[in-house]
Amino acid sequence: EVQLVQSGAEVKKPGESLKISCKGSGYSFTSSWIAWVRQMPGKGLEWMGIIYPGDSDTRYSPSFLGQVIMSADKSISTAYLQWNSLKASDTAMYYCARRDSSGNQSWFDPWGQGTLVTVSS
Amino acid sequence: QSVLTQPPSASGTPGQRVTISCSGSSSNIGSNTVNWYHQLPGTAPKLLIYSNNQRPSGVPDRFSGSKSGTSASLAISGLQSEDEADFYCAAWDDSLNGYVFGTGTKVTVL
Numbered sequence: 415e416v417q418l419v420q421s422g423a424e425v426k427k428p429g430e431s432l433k434i435s436c437k438g439s440g441y442s443f444t445s446s447w448i449a450w451v452r453q454m455p456g457k458g459l460e461w462m463g464i465i466y467p468g469d470s471d472t473r474y475s476p477s478f479l480g481q482v483i484m485s486a487d488k489s490i491s492t493a494y495l496q497w498n499s500l501k502a503s504d505t506a507m508y509y510c511a512r513r514d515s516s517g518n519q520s521w522f523d524p525w526g527q528g529t530l531v532t533v534s535s
Numbered sequence: 536q537s538v539l540t541q542p543p544s545a546s547g548t549p550g551q552r553v554t555i556s557c558s559g560s561s562s563n564i565g566s567n568t569v570n571w572y573h574q575l576p577g578t579a580p581k582l583l584i585y586s587n588n589q590r591p592s593g594v595p596d597r598f599s600g601s602k603s604g605t606s607a608s609l610a611i612s613g614l615q616s617e618d619e620a621d622f623y624c625a626a627w628d629d630s631l632n633g634y635v636f637g638t639g640t641k642v643t644v645l
Contacts, residue, residue, distance in 0.1 A: 451580075458623065458639040459625075463633070464633075516586065521586070521625075522570070522572075522625075523581075523582035524582075525580055525581065527579050
């Protein structure tokens with residue numbers, strides 16, 4: 415079974431750093447892109463960007479470029495999303511999702527269970 | 536902000552048919568396939584429809600998708616109480632060089 419398991423909820427203060435994780439199993443981790451998606455409280459889904467664990471090629475949404483860092487460690491089949499200095503506005507649920515495709519068509523499936531990040535003084 | 540527009544809400548009684556629209560542009564829906572995700576309360580989103588009208592294994596045939604030009608739609612026939620969820624359309628956008636989600640539609644079963 416293809417599965418993505420994310421790290422647990424985090425509570426941080428403004429200005430602190432954070433790295434959350436997404437571990438893939440049941441498929442070749444290096445051969446599929448992994449996306450990160452933000453969902454702020456009570457709001458919709460926002461695509462943050464995508465990373466290819468095979469060579470760490472990364473594409474950021476313009477809204478998130480410079481705000482977060484995506485990385486991957488293929489030796490342990492894990493993708494990461496990192497902040498160097500958190501803001502209260504980073505409070506949200508963060509999901510990772512695997513890109514599946516057929517030809518030039520693609521979609522995201524499955525999704526991780528989500529990591530809730532709360533930033534508060 | 537979202538570049539795909541959906542109605543904020545839709546509702547129906549059990550057994551009814553509900554349709555959700557998704558309006559985009561030539562750079563997204565007009566030139567790429569549309570996917571639909573649903574999110575039950577308190578859970579992660581899940582793929583519902585891919586490549587405009589394909590259902591993943593396990594998704595009931597009550598759910599169907601279609602696309603025409605720069606718009607797409609999701610139909611739920613035989614509405615059931617467990618269909619209460621948020622539904623999002625999505626597509627790749629060639630201008631933004633990224634993936635975009637719709638604004639989301641909350642489906643309520645009356």
